[in-house]
Amino acid sequence: MTRRAADVLVVGGGLVGCALARALARRGASVTVAERGRTGEEASGAAAGFLSPQADFAVDGPLARLGVASRALYPTWVRAVARESGVDPHWRRRGMLYVAVSAAEERALAARVGWQRGLGWRVERVSARRARALVPGLGPAVRGGVFFPDDASVDNERLVVAAALAARRAGVTILEGCTVGRVLARGGRVSGVESTHGPLAAPAVVLAAGAWAAGVALARGVPRPAVVPVRGQMVVLRGLAGLVDRPLHGRDGYFAPRGDGRVLVGSTYEHVGFDKRVTAGAVGALLAMAERLVPATAGAHVEGVYAGLRPATRDGLPVVGAAPGAAGLWYACGLYRNGILLAPAIADAVADLVTSGTTRWPIEAFSPARAAARLIRRTRPGAGRARSRDPRRS
Amino acid sequence: MTRRAADVLVVGGGLVGCALARALARRGASVTVAERGRTGEEASGAAAGFLSPQADFAVDGPLARLGVASRALYPTWVRAVARESGVDPHWRRRGMLYVAVSAAEERALAARVGWQRGLGWRVERVSARRARALVPGLGPAVRGGVFFPDDASVDNERLVVAAALAARRAGVTILEGCTVGRVLARGGRVSGVESTHGPLAAPAVVLAAGAWAAGVALARGVPRPAVVPVRGQMVVLRGLAGLVDRPLHGRDGYFAPRGDGRVLVGSTYEHVGFDKRVTAGAVGALLAMAERLVPATAGAHVEGVYAGLRPATRDGLPVVGAAPGAAGLWYACGLYRNGILLAPAIADAVADLVTSGTTRWPIEAFSPARAAARLIRRTRPGAGRARSRDPRRS
Numbered sequence: 001m002t003r004r005a006a007d008v009l010v011v012g013g014g015l016v017g018c019a020l021a022r023a024l025a026r027r028g029a030s031v032t033v034a035e036r037g038r039t040g041e042e043a044s045g046a047a048a049g050f051l052s053p054q055a056d057f058a059v060d061g062p063l064a065r066l067g068v069a070s071r072a073l074y075p076t077w078v079r080a081v082a083r084e085s086g087v088d089p090h091w092r093r094r095g096m097l098y099v100a101v102s103a104a105e106e107r108a109l110a111a112r113v114g115w116q117r118g119l120g121w122r123v124e125r126v127s128a129r130r131a132r133a134l135v136p137g138l139g140p141a142v143r144g145g146v147f148f149p150d151d152a153s154v155d156n157e158r159l160v161v162a163a164a165l166a167a168r169r170a171g172v173t174i175l176e177g178c179t180v181g182r183v184l185a186r187g188g189r190v191s192g193v194e195s196t197h198g199p200l201a202a203p204a205v206v207l208a209a210g211a212w213a214a215g216v217a218l219a220r221g222v223p224r225p226a227v228v229p230v231r232g233q234m235v236v237l238r239g240l241a242g243l244v245d246r247p248l249h250g251r252d253g254y255f256a257p258r259g260d261g262r263v264l265v266g267s268t269y270e271h272v273g274f275d276k277r278v279t280a281g282a283v284g285a286l287l288a289m290a291e292r293l294v295p296a297t298a299g300a301h302v303e304g305v306y307a308g309l310r311p312a313t314r315d316g317l318p319v320v321g322a323a324p325g326a327a328g329l330w331y332a333c334g335l336y337r338n339g340i341l342l343a344p345a346i347a348d349a350v351a352d353l354v355t356s357g358t359t360r361w362p363i364e365a366f367s368p369a370r371a372a373a374r375l376i377r378r379t380r381p382g383a384g385r386a387r388s389r390d391p392r393r394s
Numbered sequence: 395m396t397r398r399a400a401d402v403l404v405v406g407g408g409l410v411g412c413a414l415a416r417a418l419a420r421r422g423a424s425v426t427v428a429e430r431g432r433t434g435e436e437a438s439g440a441a442a443g444f445l446s447p448q449a450d451f452a453v454d455g456p457l458a459r460l461g462v463a464s465r466a467l468y469p470t471w472v473r474a475v476a477r478e479s480g481v482d483p484h485w486r487r488r489g490m491l492y493v494a495v496s497a498a499e500e501r502a503l504a505a506r507v508g509w510q511r512g513l514g515w516r517v518e519r520v521s522a523r524r525a526r527a528l529v530p531g532l533g534p535a536v537r538g539g540v541f542f543p544d545d546a547s548v549d550n551e552r553l554v555v556a557a558a559l560a561a562r563r564a565g566v567t568i569l570e571g572c573t574v575g576r577v578l579a580r581g582g583r584v585s586g587v588e589s590t591h592g593p594l595a596a597p598a599v600v601l602a603a604g605a606w607a608a609g610v611a612l613a614r615g616v617p618r619p620a621v622v623p624v625r626g627q628m629v630v631l632r633g634l635a636g637l638v639d640r641p642l643h644g645r646d647g648y649f650a651p652r653g654d655g656r657v658l659v660g661s662t663y664e665h666v667g668f669d670k671r672v673t674a675g676a677v678g679a680l681l682a683m684a685e686r687l688v689p690a691t692a693g694a695h696v697e698g699v700y701a702g703l704r705p706a707t708r709d710g711l712p713v714v715g716a717a718p719g720a721a722g723l724w725y726a727c728g729l730y731r732n733g734i735l736l737a738p739a740i741a742d743a744v745a746d747l748v749t750s751g752t753t754r755w756p757i758e759a760f761s762p763a764r765a766a767a768r769l770i771r772r773t774r775p776g777a778g779r780a781r782s783r784d785p786r787r788s
Contacts, residue, residue, distance in 0.1 A: 237674055280631055281692025284681035287674050298675025302699055 009202035012209035014044035019347035025170035040160030046308025052151035070345035085165035090259035094246035099145035137243025185219035190328030223374035229309035403596035406603035408438035413741035419564035434554030440702025446545035464739035479559035484653035488640035493539035531637025579613035584722030617768035623703035
């Protein structure tokens with residue numbers, strides 16, 4: 001290997017990879033991103049774009065805390081990325097309304113209220129009437145819910161484009177169509193990667209490869225991050241303007257309105273390997289869920305259907321930090337449902353780590369050294385029907 | 395007007411227009427087809443491709459009879475079109491299974507058996523067990539049904555391509571992107587049309603413009619054909635091979651397997667004007683219907699969704715024959731759900747009429763002179779939910 005590609009080589013050109021590359025370049029590092037396809041074409045582009053840690057997390061924990069901290073970074077961060085790139089990612093703080101259609105769902109929601117208020121986070125229990133004032137399209141099935149006024153959203157499709165452009169403006173080289181097969185190491189130190197563009201030399205490598213993170217070969221003795229794909233399907237609607245203009249969640253799915261008039265309806269949680277196909281059962285279930293919450297869904301227009309692959313871990317926590325056993329190798333993996341929300345915080349934290357070896361961000365719980373973060377065997381794709389609820393969450 | 399475009403100008407490059415143009419050219423006429431978009435991009439391409447008059451018609455009548463006659467033409471006709479074009483339209487005679495999920499549906503189906511047997515047509519009442527032998531994917535909701543062994547199917551997307559190529563090989567000129575605004579007449583005789591390609595002179599004009607037939611201006615006193623668009627929505631599935639390998643119908647929808655592994659699931663009947671958008675309510679209802687009949691639908695992959703516009707008339711019968719009040723103007727319009735099935739017969743009948751003024755085909759009931767065939771007012775698009783059953787049919 002002769003050519004030094006960069007000070008830091010980032011494997012993966014999704015939002016985390018691009019945000020991290022930009023952060024590193026702004027600290028003076030030369031950075032190359034190796035993206036197997038095109039930037040943003042996988043989970044970063046397929047997500048709903050919710051920045052809603054309060055609605056998302058039923059219980060307190062390091063992930064919910066980091067989510068709220070990252071949500072707080074967003075206004076400043078997204079403004080900078082928009083300015084640098086010229087692309088407006090449509091960040092909006094309209095809150096998230098989480099509704100219930102049964103007494104059991106109301107009770108489950110109520111649990112969020114207590115601990116969040118205890119932390120000083122704003123939460124509003126709402127009647128059916130108040131819920132309809134917030135989201136006029138809600139139907140009679142809705143009994144009430146909880147409103148999280150500080151939760152926000154972003155158009156992640158636009159954001160990942162903006163982040164890639166901002167990274168390039170900062171001097172980052174993004175190699176699209178470049179698949180990394182192996183991380184190279186000598187004497188316990190990373191020296192670069194083998195890729196479809198040939199060997200790329202770098203003294204630091206960050207694995208930010210989403211659902212594909214476990215597919216990159218590492219040096220003997222270095223455990224791969226235990227990340228598996230979890231499919232989420234989505235239906236794209238149009239024609240709900242004035243009815244669903246802010247993020248809306250129910251137990252079995254959500255509505256994510258975009259600034260361009262589209263409303264995304266999602267999603268499923270399916271262990272089917274790297275299969276991004278859309279199934280009839282999931283589309284039917286999502287539309288039935290959507291029509292129950294918002295009856296006008298029946299007359300909305302279907303603009304498309306698609307699926308993405310969330311990078312999931314066994315304990316639901318990300319894998320972020322130094323790889324055990326290989327100096328210069330870092331992980332920024334396993335962000336599951338939280339990649340968009342956490343991107344600014346993770347980018348900052350990993351940029352700290354790569355440049356100084358330490359960070360003030362509280363990411364100890366996400367350590368690659370913990371047992372759950374180490375790949376112990378290949379997880380095989382499961383069979384069975386799509387779930388509309390994350391089985392790990394209430 | 396100086397240039398004589400052809401002996402016959404056909405307005406509309408769908409299957410009927412292309413089949414007719416080919417038939418006329420083979421009889422020695424010079425023919426030009428004016429197609430507003432591309433050949434086959436409207437209802438001819440959007441149809442299910444069933445050649446199933448026995449399953450389709452609950453009662454006897456001239457349309458059912460013509461349907462059976464046209465079905466009988468198909469093997470020879472489609473072979474000729476395939477040979478001339480080099481495109482195989484995947485004609486198959488696998489019968490049509492029409493299933494019932496309730497006693498009321500069983501009774502409604504039984505009505506078809508009597509009169510069809512009286513006419514000597516083959517019909518087989520089938521048990522649930524026999525139905526599952528014919529279509530292994532059927533679920534427990536199915537109580538039995540009726541099998542029509544002589545009903546057939548064709549890949550209409552391929553067929554309309556083949557028919558357009560065959561017409562061109564026979565010498566027909568097809569002008570794509572050519573919208574006809576007006577039929578010109580002098581002294582009660584047609585002289586050609588005004589089009590976006592300029593004036594096109596022809597002593598005979600055939601209106602085969604599908605749902606757009608009523609939009610062409612005619613000479614004063616010549617009634618426009620009373621044709622309105624009726625939207626039909628479709629979901630394209632993949633992954634039912636071995637489960638649904640022959641046409642399958644229920645009261646609320648159907649499965650149309652294609653030779654390439656796709657299965658079309660349709661459809662709706664909606665008066666919404668020229669709106670070809672797909673609605674969430676229709677997709678949800680079609681998938682629920684499909685899953686009820688064939689539970690494995692839940693795991694099938696959704697390849698796409700689309701809609702087409704059937705050219706409907708007030709009495710459900712086509713408008714075929716000489717236009718009243720303008721010598722040289724002919725109608726081949728209003729074929730509604732039956733355009734694919736009837737194309738060979740209508741092409742032959744109208745080719746007879748244009749070249750000799752008479753035909754032996756029994757099309758009297760479809761006369762443009764009848765009251766129901768004359769446009770008396772603009773029909774306005776209706777509102778309301780999509781229906782999954784044709785309201786005019788049992």
